[in-house]
Amino acid sequence: MRVVIAEDSVLLREGIARLLEEAGHEVVGQAGDAEDLVRKVLAHRPDIAVVDVRMPPTNTDDGLRAALELRERAPEVAVLVLSQYVEEGYAHELIGGGAAGVGYLLKDRVADVERFVDAVARVGEGGSALDPEVVAQLLGRRRRDDPLEGLTRREREVLGLMAEGRSNSAIAEELVVTERAVEKHVTSIFGKLDLPPAAHDHRRVLAVLRYLGAPRP
Amino acid sequence: MSPAGLTPAKRAAITAIGFTGLLGIAWTFVAVLTSDHTSPKWLMLVLMLAIGTSFTATGMYAWARRPDSWFGLQLSLVGLLWFLTALSASNDDLLFTVGVLFGSLSSAVIIQALLGYPTGRLRSRGERAFIVLVYLLCTAGPLAQMLFAATPGDMPRNLLLVEENDRLVEVIDTVLRGGSLAAAVGAMALLMLRWQRATIPERRLLAPVLWSGVATTAALALSLTGQLLELPGDLLNVLDFVGLFIFASVPFAFIIGIVRQNLSRGHSVGRLVSRLGAAQPGRGATSLSEALSIALHDRSLSIAYWVPAAGAGPSVGQPGRYVDAAGKTVELPRPGSGRSFTEVEREGRRVAAIVHDASLDEEPELVQAAGAAAALALENERLDAELRVQIAEVRASRARLLEVVTRERRRIERDLHDGAQQRLVALALTLGIAEHQVADDPEQARALIREARGEARLALEELRELARGIHPAILTDRGLGPALEALASRSPLPVELADVPGERLPPPVEGAAYFVVAEALANVAKYAQASHAEVIVQRVNGHAVVEVRDDGVGGADPDGGSGLRGLEDRLAALDGRLAVFSPSGRGTTIRAEIPCAS
Numbered sequence: 001m002r003v004v005i006a007e008d009s010v011l012l013r014e015g016i017a018r019l020l021e022e023a024g025h026e027v028v029g030q031a032g033d034a035e036d037l038v039r040k041v042l043a044h045r046p047d048i049a050v051v052d053v054r055m056p057p058t059n060t061d062d063g064l065r066a067a068l069e070l071r072e073r074a075p076e077v078a079v080l081v082l083s084q085y086v087e088e089g090y091a092h093e094l095i096g097g098g099a100a101g102v103g104y105l106l107k108d109r110v111a112d113v114e115r116f117v118d119a120v121a122r123v124g125e126g127g128s129a130l131d132p133e134v135v136a137q138l139l140g141r142r143r144r145d146d147p148l149e150g151l152t153r154r155e156r157e158v159l160g161l162m163a164e165g166r167s168n169s170a171i172a173e174e175l176v177v178t179e180r181a182v183e184k185h186v187t188s189i190f191g192k193l194d195l196p197p198a199a200h201d202h203r204r205v206l207a208v209l210r211y212l213g214a215p216r217p
Numbered sequence: 218m219s220p221a222g223l224t225p226a227k228r229a230a231i232t233a234i235g236f237t238g239l240l241g242i243a244w245t246f247v248a249v250l251t252s253d254h255t256s257p258k259w260l261m262l263v264l265m266l267a268i269g270t271s272f273t274a275t276g277m278y279a280w281a282r283r284p285d286s287w288f289g290l291q292l293s294l295v296g297l298l299w300f301l302t303a304l305s306a307s308n309d310d311l312l313f314t315v316g317v318l319f320g321s322l323s324s325a326v327i328i329q330a331l332l333g334y335p336t337g338r339l340r341s342r343g344e345r346a347f348i349v350l351v352y353l354l355c356t357a358g359p360l361a362q363m364l365f366a367a368t369p370g371d372m373p374r375n376l377l378l379v380e381e382n383d384r385l386v387e388v389i390d391t392v393l394r395g396g397s398l399a400a401a402v403g404a405m406a407l408l409m410l411r412w413q414r415a416t417i418p419e420r421r422l423l424a425p426v427l428w429s430g431v432a433t434t435a436a437l438a439l440s441l442t443g444q445l446l447e448l449p450g451d452l453l454n455v456l457d458f459v460g461l462f463i464f465a466s467v468p469f470a471f472i473i474g475i476v477r478q479n480l481s482r483g484h485s486v487g488r489l490v491s492r493l494g495a496a497q498p499g500r501g502a503t504s505l506s507e508a509l510s511i512a513l514h515d516r517s518l519s520i521a522y523w524v525p526a527a528g529a530g531p532s533v534g535q536p537g538r539y540v541d542a543a544g545k546t547v548e549l550p551r552p553g554s555g556r557s558f559t560e561v562e563r564e565g566r567r568v569a570a571i572v573h574d575a576s577l578d579e580e581p582e583l584v585q586a587a588g589a590a591a592a593l594a595l596e597n598e599r600l601d602a603e604l605r606v607q608i609a610e611v612r613a614s615r616a617r618l619l620e621v622v623t624r625e626r627r628r629i630e631r632d633l634h635d636g637a638q639q640r641l642v643a644l645a646l647t648l649g650i651a652e653h654q655v656a657d658d659p660e661q662a663r664a665l666i667r668e669a670r671g672e673a674r675l676a677l678e679e680l681r682e683l684a685r686g687i688h689p690a691i692l693t694d695r696g697l698g699p700a701l702e703a704l705a706s707r708s709p710l711p712v713e714l715a716d717v718p719g720e721r722l723p724p725p726v727e728g729a730a731y732f733v734v735a736e737a738l739a740n741v742a743k744y745a746q747a748s749h750a751e752v753i754v755q756r757v758n759g760h761a762v763v764e765v766r767d768d769g770v771g772g773a774d775p776d777g778g779s780g781l782r783g784l785e786d787r788l789a790a791l792d793g794r795l796a797v798f799s800p801s802g803r804g805t806t807i808r809a810e811i812p813c814a815s
């Protein structure tokens with residue numbers, strides 16, 4: 001898989017590059033700021049861009065804005081956004097119309113090499129990866145007439161992993177149950193929450209997000 | 218314009234006194250002119266009429282002028298009783314007896330009036346006891362005398378005579394004279410004591426009446442002493458007439474006092490105006506209170522300036538308070554404390570209060586005239602004082618803000634030290650051990666490295682929380698709406714967000730608004746036992762208005778908690794305001810108004 005990395009900290013940029021190269025990917029470009037990122041992605045057309053949110057020139061959310069620009073200008077390039085902190089609102093902005101080829105993770109997750117590499121691969125292949133922290137925010141949010149109250153504990157766990165972008169087999173492995181059992185839970189959840197059934201993993205993410213998400217401003 | 222306190226009942230009483238007085242004049246004419254036992258008739262008639270009329274009329278005027286004081290009533294009673302004395306000139310036995318019996322009562326009333334001047338109320342138990350004795354002397358004395366003393370043959374008959382007893386009458390006479398002398402001297406002493414204890418402005422008011430009272434009682438004492446010493450009859454007659462003339466001067470002394478007041482009022486206010494015109498810039502407050510204290514002859518005078526409570530809006534509490542020229546809060550004197558105050562208004566708004574000696578309450582026209590003349594200058598000084606108050610508040614709030622910042626820094630330092638820093642030390646240690654073991658025991662080393670990674674993850678989590686508490690990045694990046702959205706989603710209870718302006722506000726305003734909501738939501742979660750909360754942010758008249766409402770138990774103390782206090786200071790730094798409405802059982806609303814030019 002061909003990768004462009006955008007991260008202003010050289011140490012971290014090199015680290016991520018080494019990690020991904022060891023996993024067999026090809027790092028075709030490294031950018032230190034948002035403008036550089038857009039330029040390199042448009043030039044190299046990689047499979048995926050790994051982007052830090054806080055970058056020059058303004059050191060606020062330049063990386064996120066660049067990622068959104070890339071979604072517009074190069075929709076075939078998957079984007080995995082990394083950040084020191086995650087906000088549910090940003091997840092909505094990123095995913096917007098489609099969860100395919102979008103990831104949004106806490107920067108800390110790179111330390112868990114296996115899962116990080118797995119997430120890069122999943123997003124690069126058109127899947128989704130949403131940080132458990134964001135999912136926790138979504139699920140943890142208290143509402144009046146909370147619809148999630150009807151779910152069992154196991155169903156909540158499954159819903160959370162679904163929202164992260166995991167496939168049924170990955171969920172089965174995580175929860176140490178059979179894939180059949182997971183399928184049954186998923187059907188039950190979609191039924192209880194009155195969601196349209198969806199086959200693809202990224203469609204399920206979208207459905208869950210739409211369902212749980214705050215009203216868009 | 219009728220004076221305050223002149224009720225219809227008092228007006229009717231004054232009218233009745235007037236008619237009774239006219240009646241008194243008539244019967245005095247008849248009684249004296251037809252008398253067979255009075256000489257010289259014309260002199261008696263003039264004295265009787267002059268004294269009776271002057272006391273009655275002056276008393277009526279005094280009562281109408283100050284309806285709340287009993288002095289006027291007492292003065293006119295002296296006049297009416299004096300007319301009663303004139304009955305002793307009558308040839309009729311009954312009228313003669315009544316006239317003699319009540320002949321001395323007017324002396325008791327005049328002593329009471331003099332001691333009570335200007336309010337007509339006695340001031341101590343001693344004075345009250347003294348007056349009771351005087352009344353006893355003036356009623357029981359003549360009665361006792363008349364029970365045993367027959368009148369000479371050419372005079373009307375004493376109807377009260379029980380048994381003629383010359384020896385007893387002589388004893389009673391001596392006792393009565395002694396008692397009267399004691400009463401006269403006592404009254405004189407009390408009047409002089411009153412003078413000695415009076416404040417300087419009070420003395421100005423008391424002077425004419427008090428000194429004519431001292432003279433009257435002194436003349437009475439002199440005449441009684443003469444009788445006791447059995448001086449020759451002619452000399453005693455002269456002393457009696459002199460005494461009567463001095464007694465007759467009391468109402469005139471009162472009138473002179475009023476005229477003097479009016480003259481000095483015009484003069485004082487005139488001088489005050491020119492003094493204010495010449496006041497030196499820069500020492501405004503000092504020269505203003507000096508000018509007023511000279512105009513009102515009250516060295517102790519001071520000025521309190523009115524500072525209204527800050528601005529309009531929902532602020533709860535008092536409409537304002539009085540401060541001195543330095544901006545410190547001043548309590549106005551209570552009634553009965555010997556001090557009093559007169560409020561000064563300008564164009565219908567309260568400006569200041571002149572705090573002065575209570576005796577100046579007897580001359581409200583003077584104080585009001587002086588206040589009106591000084592109103593503009595007072596308004597200027599008031600604005601100065603208000604400014605000082607604001608400066609003092611700004612200083613205090615700045616100091617508190619600094620304290621808040623220092624406390625926050627200490628908290629951050631402690632959190633870093635106890636949290637992330639410790640974890641990083643542990644992580645470094647774990648990695649160090651792993652490095653040692655990597656050759657000998659790779660499996661153990663791998664476990665240690667995994668442990669180190671866990672430490673690193675926890676350190677990162679703690680740093681993230683800390684950073685969010687200092688200033689959430691989403692607030693800088695996306696503004697108030699998304700930041701409040703994030704805050705609401707992390708709240709342990711359902712929070713509805715309404716009306717947050719889409720446009721960006723100045724960063725300090727966004728910061729203050731965010732922390733108001735954060736603190737309020739934290740309090741709701743901690744104390745309110747609410748089922749949900751609502752957050753509203755609106756722009757109203759150049760202000761960002763932030764409201765957080767809950768449906769909890771209410772009863773929150775707006776002054777309690779350093780959190781709210783810190784917010785207040787943070788808002789004060791932006792000229793903003795915080796209000797807390799928390800009726801018990803009806804939820805809590807916290808409302809912040811932050812000026813925010815568009």
